[in-house]
Amino acid sequence: MDDVIARLECAEHPDALQAVIEWLRDYYSVDDIVYHWVSSNGDQYGCGTYDPKWVARYLEKGYLRIDPVVIGCYQRFHPVDWKRLDWSGKAARSFMQDAAEHGVGHQGYSIPIRGPNGQFALFTVSHSCDDEQWASFTELNRRDLILLAHYFNQTALKLEPGRKPEPTQPLSPREVETMTLLAVGYSRAQVAETLAISEHTLRVYIESARFKLGALNTTHAVARAMARGQIIV
Amino acid sequence: MDDVIARLECAEHPDALQAVIEWLRDYYSVDDIVYHWVSSNGDQYGCGTYDPKWVARYLEKGYLRIDPVVIGCYQRFHPVDWKRLDWSGKAARSFMQDAAEHGVGHQGYSIPIRGPNGQFALFTVSHSCDDEQWASFTELNRRDLILLAHYFNQTALKLEPGRKPEPTQPLSPREVETMTLLAVGYSRAQVAETLAISEHTLRVYIESARFKLGALNTTHAVARAMARGQIIV
């Protein structure tokens, strides 16, 4: 374990992640291990031992917005066993069947990981075995998996595969206040009143913030400011 | 360590966190350890060994939006040493001085933790010693601290001290699509076009989503949907 973490910490190329993940699969003797993230812009990055055909199909079908693992983990903090997720709904059902047909095990344990800039990633272990075996496996390895997930994400963030640095121009104090108040539902007039400035001035802040954030309108600007962690709501 | 984590996992009352944190402070022989979170609604919860006067002053002064530790960690994923944060700016300076006067050590190591619903928490260890000692301490204990931070947050989330469950009414698929597209900067007309529906219909979705989210306007609705993890941007 220490060895793996050390390798992650000094990794300098994404291939290292893939190598580690394959090593881990053998080490734990499970069917699959996958790390994948999806962030703001919608494109994603990941590595793992799933059949490439399944990965391609997943992307092609846009399963990201259907997959109960993603949706469920997105609203959780704890690692979660797939069985505890919501598999009702016909979209989820057909997704599950499709996954099974592509060789994905029916047991799974996923750890959600969150980073700045609205980053969200999953570290998943999947296998085929009965419920009891699976329960004892997850119970035994939970702590290691949490730490692994953390270091995997740390490494992935460091390597930032082709991810543009996005110069995240900082907002001025007034701009931050403006965005924050807009995010909690105030109208322009109310924000102006709260900050004790004219609404005209307020507009200048909104527009400059929008410009700095590269946003197309106010809602977009607020969403970006939130996603990038530039405002604390 | 295992003992501490076990105690966190079976904790049933917030006092357990306080007890554990005090035990940890003695175990590591540091000046202070603090866990605190701040989430959507702005109110916060925490426990730690800081002087209550300092805690009160922190809240009273609204230091949350000035504290470089909070602001800095909010945009990071890795644990961070206080020295690596941005302490320029007069607000930050006077904050630092005020903290020092209230007995806060000048060395610090903070671990950001993120949960669903836009939850953000910090697990901080603070001390007074020279840089080298501090560097070796953090190097040595980093991994334990990450795991501790994780389990602290898990416990805090479980206990949810007085935090309303916020029945998080789920959005319908169309509502999710609508909110998502608005969050990435589309105007109402563009969203309607993208979804191939009339703008009138779109408005119905926005309004029903706004209603479900308890939001005052579109921007607010998008912000809430993001913060609650109901849309993946």
Place this chain on the structure above:
DNA sequence: CCCGGCCTCACCAGAAATGGGGAGTTGGAA
């Protein structure tokens, strides 16, 4: 079988936001 939630469409009038001008002060950095 019926109810309720979801999806779809329509009209209207008023309120709010946007885009693009210009212009002055202050305080900190180069």
Place this chain on the structure above:
DNA sequence: TTCCAACTCCCCATTTCTGGTGAGGCCGGG
């Protein structure tokens, strides 16, 4: 000192959003 970024204020015209009301088809659960 000079310069720039931040902060403040104002006008105009146009586009966009919002609030209220109404209505029909579809599908799944009780």
